[in-house]
Amino acid sequence: MVTIEPTKVCANAECPRAAERQPWSNFHAKVKWEDGTMRQPQSRCKTCHAVASNSNREAKRRYDRRRYRRTRNDPEAWARRLEDMRFQYRARRGVARVNRRQYGTVLLDSAPFADWLRWIVGRDDTSIKGLAVRFGVGDKTLREALKGRDVELATVERALIADDTIALRELYPCLYEG
């Protein structure tokens, strides 16, 4: 028996195939049957879905930028943001402190740095690789910091100086406390 695939028209008026009925396989599933086959397709075809996702990404980037500027220009909001970044650190380690010294290298808990990195990735809609190039540090180092591995003070300093949005003292006040 040959099953005839159902078809439908893409809901997006701008669809390159707006006038034609397309097979359901051109749509992502909105609802599936228990066996995993499509019960109900999404309203827009896969092509239009992808375009919409890209424009959502654009919108998100604009949103992140606006939010960043608002926060940075408002001393109270900025203070709260800094507090948020440091919070994870305290929550995990209890007391802010330099973790340990190894061959003269100062290692820091990566949590505040990782939080800052994620924030910058969102703000600039960039990748860790892109940031690594911009900061002049290895992308592997940044990735490991994101995973929670201790990060070298020198790496943090380089990144903060390159971005120039936040001071080391603000992110790691423990370094300046007696």
Ligand SMILES: [Zn+2]
């Ligand atoms: Zn379409």
